[in-house]
Amino acid sequence: MTDQKPQENADVIDINGNEGKQYVSFKIAEETYILDIRKVREFITYERITIIPNLPEYYKGVINLRGSIIPVMDLRLRFGYEQLDYHERTVIMTLNIGDKLLGLVVDKVLDVLHLPEDRIQPPPETEKVIERQFLEGICEWQDEMLILINLDTLFDQDPSLQLIEETQHSITPIQ
Amino acid sequence: MIDSSRFDPEALKLFLEEAGDMEDQIEESLLLLEKDPSNQEAVNTAFRGFHTIKGGAGMIGFEELQQYTHQVESLLSDVRGGEKSTSPELISALLGSIDCLRSFCKDLEGIESYDQQGVAASLEQIQKLSGTSADIGEPQTEADPEPTVQSEVSVSNESGFSRFLIELRFPEELLQEGGDPLLLLKDLHELGECIVTAHVHSIPQLEILDPSKLYLHWSVLLNTEKSEEDLENVLMFFLEEEGVTIRRIQGPPKETKAKQKINQGEDLPVQEDAPEAKDLPLKQNKETVQPQTQKIEKPAQPRPQVQKKEDSGGSIHVSNFKLDKLMNLVGETVINQARLKELGQEFRTLNRKLGDRYQQIIDDSDIVVRELQDQVMNIRMVPIKGAFLPLQRIVRDYSVKSGKKIKLEISGGETELDKTVSEKLGGPLKHLIRNAMDHGIELQEERAKNGKTPEGKIELKAFHSEGHVFIEVQDDGAGIDAEKIKDIARSKQLLDDETELSEEEAFQLLFLPGFSTSESISDISGRGVGMDAVRQDIESLRGAIFIKSELGQGSTFQIKLPLTLAIIEGMLVQVENQIFTIPLLSVLETLKPLGHQHKTLQKQGEVIELRGEYLPKLNLSRIFNLQKVDPPNLDPLVVVVEQAGERYGLLVDKILDQQQVVIKSMEENFFQIPGIAGATILGDGGVSLILDLPGLLKIALQNRQEPLEVS
Numbered sequence: 001m002t003d004q005k006p007q008e009n010a011d012v013i014d015i016n017g018n019e020g021k022q023y024v025s026f027k028i029a030e031e032t033y034i035l036d037i038r039k040v041r042e043f044i045t046y047e048r049i050t051i052i053p054n055l056p057e058y059y060k061g062v063i064n065l066r067g068s069i070i071p072v073m074d075l076r077l078r079f080g081y082e083q084l085d086y087h088e089r090t091v092i093m094t095l096n097i098g099d100k101l102l103g104l105v106v107d108k109v110l111d112v113l114h115l116p117e118d119r120i121q122p123p124p125e126t127e128k129v130i131e132r133q134f135l136e137g138i139c140e141w142q143d144e145m146l147i148l149i150n151l152d153t154l155f156d157q158d159p160s161l162q163l164i165e166e167t168q169h170s171i172t173p174i175q
Numbered sequence: 176m177i178d179s180s181r182f183d184p185e186a187l188k189l190f191l192e193e194a195g196d197m198e199d200q201i202e203e204s205l206l207l208l209e210k211d212p213s214n215q216e217a218v219n220t221a222f223r224g225f226h227t228i229k230g231g232a233g234m235i236g237f238e239e240l241q242q243y244t245h246q247v248e249s250l251l252s253d254v255r256g257g258e259k260s261t262s263p264e265l266i267s268a269l270l271g272s273i274d275c276l277r278s279f280c281k282d283l284e285g286i287e288s289y290d291q292q293g294v295a296a297s298l299e300q301i302q303k304l305s306g307t308s309a310d311i312g313e314p315q316t317e318a319d320p321e322p323t324v325q326s327e328v329s330v331s332n333e334s335g336f337s338r339f340l341i342e343l344r345f346p347e348e349l350l351q352e353g354g355d356p357l358l359l360l361k362d363l364h365e366l367g368e369c370i371v372t373a374h375v376h377s378i379p380q381l382e383i384l385d386p387s388k389l390y391l392h393w394s395v396l397l398n399t400e401k402s403e404e405d406l407e408n409v410l411m412f413f414l415e416e417e418g419v420t421i422r423r424i425q426g427p428p429k430e431t432k433a434k435q436k437i438n439q440g441e442d443l444p445v446q447e448d449a450p451e452a453k454d455l456p457l458k459q460n461k462e463t464v465q466p467q468t469q470k471i472e473k474p475a476q477p478r479p480q481v482q483k484k485e486d487s488g489g490s491i492h493v494s495n496f497k498l499d500k501l502m503n504l505v506g507e508t509v510i511n512q513a514r515l516k517e518l519g520q521e522f523r524t525l526n527r528k529l530g531d532r533y534q535q536i537i538d539d540s541d542i543v544v545r546e547l548q549d550q551v552m553n554i555r556m557v558p559i560k561g562a563f564l565p566l567q568r569i570v571r572d573y574s575v576k577s578g579k580k581i582k583l584e585i586s587g588g589e590t591e592l593d594k595t596v597s598e599k600l601g602g603p604l605k606h607l608i609r610n611a612m613d614h615g616i617e618l619q620e621e622r623a624k625n626g627k628t629p630e631g632k633i634e635l636k637a638f639h640s641e642g643h644v645f646i647e648v649q650d651d652g653a654g655i656d657a658e659k660i661k662d663i664a665r666s667k668q669l670l671d672d673e674t675e676l677s678e679e680e681a682f683q684l685l686f687l688p689g690f691s692t693s694e695s696i697s698d699i700s701g702r703g704v705g706m707d708a709v710r711q712d713i714e715s716l717r718g719a720i721f722i723k724s725e726l727g728q729g730s731t732f733q734i735k736l737p738l739t740l741a742i743i744e745g746m747l748v749q750v751e752n753q754i755f756t757i758p759l760l761s762v763l764e765t766l767k768p769l770g771h772q773h774k775t776l777q778k779q780g781e782v783i784e785l786r787g788e789y790l791p792k793l794n795l796s797r798i799f800n801l802q803k804v805d806p807p808n809l810d811p812l813v814v815v816v817e818q819a820g821e822r823y824g825l826l827v828d829k830i831l832d833q834q835q836v837v838i839k840s841m842e843e844n845f846f847q848i849p850g851i852a853g854a855t856i857l858g859d860g861g862v863s864l865i866l867d868l869p870g871l872l873k874i875a876l877q878n879r880q881e882p883l884e885v886s
Contacts (some may be wrong), residue, residue, distance in 0.1 A: 051753060052818040052848055053799030054874075062845070062854060064862050067503035069854045071845040100844045 012115045025146060026106040028094070029081050034139070037112060039095045046090040046105065057083075063103060065094060066163035072103035077135065078154060097151050104154075111147075115139055120148055177282045177289065182235045186353070187283060190231040192492050194280050194573075197224040199564050202273050205266055206567045212261040217808075219271065219408055222251045228276060234353045240279050246298060247272045250305040252365075259304070268300045270568070336367070336400045337423060341410070344392040344418025347694045351387050360393070366535050367399025392418065495594075498554060502741060505544075505551045506837050506856065512537070513858045554738060555595075555822065559637045559646070560588035562600040566608050566635065573612050580630040581616055587637035592644045593739040596716050600646070600736075603712045606705055607648040607732050608633065615652030615730055625727065627651065644738060649731040655724040657681040664690065682722040683820060686710040714819075717743065717760055745836040745855065747863060748814065749829040751801040756836055756855055756865040761816040765830055768813050783813055783824040789822040790815065795866075798850065798874050804828075818868040825866075838865060850874050 023034040044065070049072060051061040058077035062069050072092055077083055084107060092103040123135040136150035179187060201224035204217040211217070229244035245268065253259040275294045282289035341363065345356060363369050371393055378390040397406070406421055413419040433510065519537050523530030563585050570583040616622075616631030623629060634649040657678040664670035664684045676684075684690055688707040713720045717737050724730035739759070744759040772784045773792075782789040792813075796803070813824040838856035841848055852867035 048861055050854070050864060051801070052851070053801065054849065062841075062862050062864075064856045064860055065838075067507040068844060069839045069856075070843060083690060088368070102844065120576065 014064065020114050020119070021115045023115055023146075023148075024093070025110040025113055027108040027110060028076050028079060028106055031147055032110065032144055033106075033149050034113065034115070035093075035149055035151070036093070037096070039151060041094045041096055041101065043091045043093055043109065044103075045088070046086050046092050063092070065101065065103075068101060070101040070103050072105060073154065074105045075154075076105070076107060095151065097154075102154070111172065113141070115146075123147075136140065177237075177239075177279075179283050179285060182283075183239065186235045188753045190235050191280055191283060193231055194228050194276065197227050198273050198276050198280070199561065200224050202270065202568060203560075203564050205273070206571060207872060208261055209263070209266045209571070214604070215255075216263075218255045219405075222248065222255050223408060223411070225251060230358065237283075240276075243272075243275065243279075243294065243298060246301050246305070250301050253305060257339060265304055268304055270296065271297045272301060298608050328709055329346065337397055337403075339395075339397045339399070339403070339406055340422045340424050341395040341397060341406070342392070342418065342420045342422075343395065343413070345389055345413070346418075347388045349389045349391070356389070356391075356393070359409070359413070360395070363395055363397060363406075366401050366406060366409060367397055369398075370396040386518075396424075399707055461607045473606070498551075501551055501554075502837070505548050508544055509548055510543060510858065514860070514873075516541075550777065552739060552741065555593050555741065556591040557597050558588060558592045559590045559592055559597055559600070559644070562604060563588055563635060563637075566604060569605060569608060570612065570633065573609075577612070579612065579616055579618060581612055582630055582632050584632060584634045585636075586634070590637035590639060590644060590739075592736060593741065595740050596644075596718075596736055599716055600734075603734070604635075604646070604648070607711050608635070610706075611648060611650040611652065611730070611732075615650035615654075617653050621653075639738075641851065642744075644736045646734040646736070647731055647866065648734075649729065651729040654726040654728055655682060655685075655722070655730050656726055657724075659741060679722075682724065685722065686720075686820075716740065719760075740838070742835050743865070744833070745865065746814065746833050747831040747857075748812075748825075748827040749831055750795045750799070750827050751804050753799075753801060754831065754857065754861070754863045755795065755805050755827075756863045757816065758852070758865065758868075759833065761818060761868055763815045763817050763822065765812060765814050767810070768824075783814065785824070788822075790822050792824050792826060793871060793875050794826045795871075796826070798871060798878065816868060818872060823868075823872070836863070 012052070022037040024037050024040050025032055025034045027033070035052065044063075045065070049063055050063040052059060052071070058074050060072045060074050062071050090105060091109060092105055094101055094103050119141065120137040120139045123138055124165065134155045135147060136147055137148040139146040139148065201221045204214075204220035204224070208214050208217040208221070212296055221796055225244050225248045229241055230250055232238075232240040245680070250259065250265075251269070254261060254265070259265065271293075275290065275297045278289040278293060281287055293537065294496060343356065343359070345354065349356065360369070360371060372395075374392050374394065375390075377392070378384065384390075403421065403423065407414060410419060410421065414421075516537055519530060519534045522533050567583055567585070570581055574578070574581050611633050612631075616633070617625070617627075619629045622631065632651045634647070636645075636647045636649070640643050657676075658681075660681050661670060661676060661684070664681075664687070665672060667690065669684060669687050670676070685706045686709075690707070710720055713736070717740070719735045721733045721735070722730065743754040746759050746762055746765075748755055748757060766785070768783055768785075771805060774782050774789065774790060776782050781792040781794075783792050784790075795801070808828045811826040811828055812830055814827055814830070816823050816825055838853045838855060840853055841851060848864075848865055850870040850873075852865045854862050854864050854868070857863050
């Protein structure tokens with residue numbers, strides 16, 4: 001999200017922001033993930049949450065974000081890890097996905113990075129850390145492997161949720 | 176289909192909104208006119224309506240519609256002027272033209288192609304009625320119409336002529352916004368003799384002149400026998416502009432012979448859009464006007480934008496989206512207000528004096544915020560008239576067709592309710608009215624036999640009471656025979672032979688989905704065609720419907736609706752550690768059952784015995800698979816709710832409060848959750864889910880197969 005022209009030599013990246021796109025990086029379990037910063041709306045502290053009955057466990061419930069009811073998903077659980085206990089420093093990252101808002105709980109928010117787009121590679125076939133469906137790409141960066149998340153799949157790759165959306169008015173128990 | 180892509184989409188949208196309003200208004204006034212042919216105001220309203228649509232059609236550039244409305248307008252103009260008198264034929268033709276307009280609009284909206292034959296037929300009819308004078312665009316000759324005709328029809332309540340000085344100063348942007356002063360000047364000419372003076376002082380130097388701006392203003396001296404009201408009608412869209420004024424001038428009018436009719440299409444020696452001209456002596460007559468020149472000379476002030484006016488009150492269309500946003504913000508403000516209040520309490524314990532001052536401010540702003548909330552809510556409220564209007568037409572058309580004389584009396588059309596509710600009421604009301612006409616009101620001979628007036632009467636009433644809107648459809652027809660209903664229900668196996676029903680309960684059978692099939696209906700008391708659909712519609716608006724009927728005297732269908740869909744009266748309950756909101760409308764009572772009231776029946780599973788009746792038990796904690804609190808609550812409370820005529824007992828741990836809650840949609844950022852109707856934000860900023868009883872029941876039914884837990 002910078003106005004400056006990309007440098008010719010993309011190997012050297014200026015952290016102060018004249019190269020590539022900006023990403024937010026965060027941690028889940030041992031892995032570092034990144035998200036396009038333009039999708040991120042704000043960070044809020046994890047406060048009391050209202051559970052929504054009969055949904056998969058990774059949906060923690062809904063919160064009130066200045067008058068809008070937004071769902072909160074625990075990405076750790078979504079990726080199939082064990083739940084971590086929440087504490088006063090647990091944050092919810094609120095994201096714009098399409099015209100909807102979603103809150104994501106991650107282990108720890110790390111940094112904002114400038115990465116040239118061509119550094120992001122398609123995910124390798126053998127990626128095992130999380131299901132490939134959630135991956136949009138990977139990026140090697142300062143000896144670390146960054147994983148770019150495909151946000152769209154967070155919602156719609158879940159068969160039970162699709163079922164709800166398709167049969168809006170019929171009642172299907174989700175278990 | 177009309178290729179609507181050639182129109183500017185924004186302008187088209189505005190036009191369609193406006194046209195829709197106008198069509199309803201015209202229809203209403205035509206029906207009024209039919210009842211009372213002397214109702215001049217109705218003629219004026221209809222005329223204005225067509226005129227507005229014509230103008231709108233011109234604005235978007237839809238010539239076909241413009242010409243069509245022009246024809247109708249000419250006819251109405253004759254009616255207004257008295258050259259034509261109202262006849263049933265005329266009203267039918269005009270009503271038919273409304274249908275054509277609607278058909279045009281539907282086409283523009285891309286719904287369906289317009290009814291070309293219908294339009295052609297209507298046009299022919301209109302032309303026939305207007306005689307020869309209705310040829311498009313052909314200006315009528317200057318020859319004065321017969322003076323006798325004039326005097327016959329004069330609407331002015333004064334004899335003779337009066338003079339008005341009209342000043343027309345429009346915002347500079349008028350032309351850019353599609354306004355056309357020339358049209359207005361022409362309209363003024365139709366009222367009587369005009370002396371128009373254009374004031375050209377504001378025209379700037381050529382190099383800074385913006386050709387799309389309006390630099391001129393006008394003074395018009397009008398000599399007319401029409402009333403001031405007529406004049407205001409012509410100027411109605413502009414009267415709120417501060418630069419447009421009408422003043423009556425004393426003194427004898429010049430000459431009585433002055434009355435002249437200048438029809439549309441005639442070229443007036445007035446130009447308004449040629450600012451590059453050096454001098455614009457736009458005087459139609461050599462006579463000089465004596466206006467308040469000092470006022471006119473003032474340099475043009477910046478003016479607020481001209482807003483689209485849709486009715487004489489002046490209003491604007493606002494999208495629901497914007498309103499919802501506003502509602503959200505106000506809701507947030509209310510919650511913040513509550514938080515500030517809490518903070519005030521803490522202040523007070525620390526520093527009494529400061530705390531008191533703080534409290535004072537909070538209290539003041541509290542009043543403002545509440546008022547703000549009320550006002551914003553109020554924006555969504557519209558008079559119910561809009562839902563009633565189409566019914567008049569239905570009754571009229573039915574009367575004409577069926578030969579049953581039926582009169583529809585409407586009262587309480589001003590009663591306000593939520594726009595969404597009002598819009599969704601149309602279908603159910605139509606149904607009730609049709610039923611009343613078909614099956615309620617008897618044939619004339621039969622009415623005569625029973626000593627009733629030959630003309631059947633349906634009363635449609637709306638009123639506010641107990642924080643709800645009530646709508647009643649009452650007919651003076653045959654009434655409903657409860658016994659016959661029971662017979663039908665039995666024959667359809669909807670009722671077993673043993674069950675005894677009160678009259679009221681028997682009427683409720685009408686709402687059963689299986690009750691209404693066509694063959695059983697028409698010969699019997701007759702209600703019930705699609706009544707289950709009516710009830711569903713009403714319930715989807717969180718309303719209820721009741722029937723009262725007396726055999727031989729008539730029936731009343733009463734609909735009870737919430738004022739708004741945005742707010743409900745809710746009961747806040749705690750289940751485990753979650754707070755849910757139950758719509759209070761469904762709550763009958765709450766109780767703390769004794770041990771022996773909990774029963775398990777073979778057939779129905781777990782029930783609660785209440786005064787000899789067994790209510791199915793809905794265990795919210797189990798239905799929602801909530802996390803159990805420790806220690807478990809072994810002594811739950813029961814909220815008795817009613818849904819689709821059945822009663823259930825909801826098990827809850829605590830009843831917290833009863834309050835108005837603002838409903839938020841879950842779908843906005845998520846999707847619909849079974850058993851949940853929406854959410855609301857509590858005073859502390861937390862979220863409470865609002866229960867959806869039909870959904871809950873379905874989940875509970877599905878869970879039936881699971882082993883029952885005995886509490």
